[in-house]
Amino acid sequence: MDRGNTKQEILEASLELFSVQGFEATSISQIAGAVGIRKASLYSHFENKQAILDALVKEVLEQYETHSIFAKANWEKDSDNLPRTPDAAVQMILGQIRYILHDPSISRARKMLVIEQFQNPELAKLQTKQNYSDVLQYFTGLIKCLIRQGVLVEDDPEIMATQFCLPISVWINLCDREPDREPEVMELVGKHIRQFFRLYQPRAQWFEE
Template sequence: MKQEDTTQRIWDKALELFSTQGYDSVSVGEIAKAVGIKAPSLYNHFPSKQAIFDAIVKSTAAQYEADTDKIHIHVQNVQRDIPVFTEITEDALFEKVRQIFEYSLHNDTISRFRRMMTIEQFRSPELAALYSKRYVERILHYHAGIFRALIATGEIAAEDPDALAMMYVAPVITLIGVCDRQPEREPECLEMLQSHVRLFFRMVHGGGSQRSV
């Protein structure tokens, strides 16, 4: 097995274990066993369990950015995405939200990372802060920036962009959490997601159904 393949397998298996058992409950030996190598060999690739975790954080962030780029949503870059949301239709907006929603649930790496962070946020102040930053603050800041730009051009109602971001994002985060806990409810959650996006769209446009957001 090539070194780069082994490195990939190490953090794949580590993430799988962390997402079900929690970071503190998994030993380097257990990770090595899951990969099919001896613990001393694992240290040829990573100096510590923390280094494996850090690599997972970095890699999943890069993967999310690359994958969402395909649907032209870049949560890291408000200015880049303003044109994406300019003159978008209600149907097109829901389609983008649906794609991100389903990607978040069904991409193994992204889903496992979120589950791992859900566990670890209650065990580590540092990881609690990372969870809040990655899954709440970053997303709210991004959408507030989008709404602020659209308000400035008169495309949507002149309301508090931070409050709009909270109203828009919170139901999506809630529905992802429901599906994480009860996967069988995904069809129901998708219907609720569609209702939410359409209602929000019409609200910020004063009741119109096919204007831009």
């Protein structure tokens, strides 16, 4: 087996195990067994289990920075892609939810962070950053731009962003626990976004629709 491929298989097997039973409960023997190699062979790729976790976090962060809309949006510079209508916002958010739920690495990494946030301070910080701070910052910036452009009425943008995004976070967590409810959640997200726009759009737009 190619050394490079073996290293990646170790990472993938480790992430799968960490996302189900946690870092501490997973042994090097289990990881080696999942890959189909001896423990000695695994140690030729990684010094120890912590080194595997460090490599996983680095890999997940790189993927997050590349693909997550929450990590890279700058509405001041990217106003052409601003979702100015409920339909545009629904399409954008549903696309991100599908990515979060169905990309194997991102889905497993999120589940790992849920388990490890109470045991590993560094992973707790990462969990807060990815699932709260970055998300709230992203939507606060979005709301501010929509207010400036007259799409939404002026109000406290951080509170508005909280009202917009936190129910969606709860529904994503629900899908993690009960995947068969994804169609129901997607419908709820669409209704939620459209109602948000109705509640906060300027009154003049009521008569234009």
